Amino acid sequence: MTGQIFISLLNPAIGLLFAAAFFLLWFQRRERYIAYAAAAYVATAFAFLVQDVAPALPMELQRLPANAGFLLTGLFFAAAIVGRYGLPIPWRAMTVTTAVSLAAFLWFLLGRPSIEGRIYTISLGAGIIALMVVRALWPLAKPHLIDRLLFWVAALSAANLIVRPLVILSLTGGFANYEGFQQSIYWTTVQFSQAIVSVLAAISLMVAIAIDLIAELRQQAESDPLSGLLNRRGFEAAATAALRRCGGENPSVALLIADLDRFKQVNDVHGHAVGDAIIAAFGAVVRHSAPPAMVAGRIGGEEFALLLPGDGIETARRVAEAVRTGLAPACAGRIPPALTPTASFGLATGAPGKGLSQLMREADQALYEAKRAGRDRVRAFASALPLSAAG
Structure with missing residues (x-):
């Protein structure tokens, strides 16, 4: 039980730690994309806490805010990466994707209950948002290693969200209830893969912020x-x-x-x-x-x-x-x-x-x-x- 609680608190702890770090960076830099990154990690911490720790509500309705938090994580982090390059943020497309995913989630929660259906709708919605980042960054010149790394982090996130559920669920089958779901190999892969992607994404974006700051200081030092x-x-x-x-x-x-x-x-x-x-x-x-x-x-x-x-x-x-x-x-x-x-x-x-x-x-x-x-x-x-x- 102690080990399960530790695993359950791993992603909320990572999320809150990086949220605090990005908020501190935002107070120093006042760049909007840094605030979006902080919001993304607040959302992921909230989502995992509700999913794994919060008490159950009638008709499992606590699942709705948890999965909305997962989608908001992808939305805000996409805004952070795209905003870092000064590109137009696809708010409308991301909002529509989030709304459609949540509507489908509600259908598979209340209309035709299916845990697998809920997994696919949320994973696909978040994966599509990650693909929007890939599409935005694809045509850009990537002069620095960190630019290429941010692109591949977005691509890895999209693959993790879209391909992983299809592969694992096709091999392990479905779930009769949430107790089986939260003890499953699938949920374990979610927790650990999300932790890895969260750390990689946060470090990549922090390095990008540091590079931007160094370039700005160099420009100030060399400009009149x-x-x-x-x-x-x-x-x-x-x-x-x-x-x-x-x-x-x-x-x-x-x-x-x-x-x-x-x-x-x-x-x-x-x-x-x-x-x-x-x-x-x-x-x-x-x-x-x-x-x-x-x-x-x-x-x-x-x-x-x-x-x-x-x-x-x-x-x-x-x-x-x-x-x-x-x-x-x-x-x-x-x-x-x-x-x-x-x-x-x-x-x-x-x-x-x-x-x-x-x-x-x-x-x-x-x-x-x-x-x-x-x-x-x-x-x-x-x-x-x-x-x-x-x-």
């Missing part, structure tokens, strides 16, 4: 919140990786360095709020003008760097001119009307053996030439110019 671009550390890391990918004997890459003209004077005369508005506008223009592969960062107070992998000097010049001419219109309404912000640009292009530091030195030298020529203009490092232009 004012401009919306990378900071110097983030730019150098991303630009170095981009240069490595487009390396070779004839690398095609261009680097732009931009500097906001007379920026210290703007801050001194108009205040730092105006300077911040110009920086934010510059970042917005860069993002709007950026080719998809461009790496852009704010590498100093008023200095920016833009790397264009796979592009040459002409593309770099077009991007520089688009940003240069777009800066003042982007600042309209955000700074004093009498103030017209400008920026100067220096360009450099890649060559075999030329690294990021050399590119930046050459672009910086070209930027100095643009400043010396009167500011608000674009200049290219001499070796970056075509022979016709250099002559």
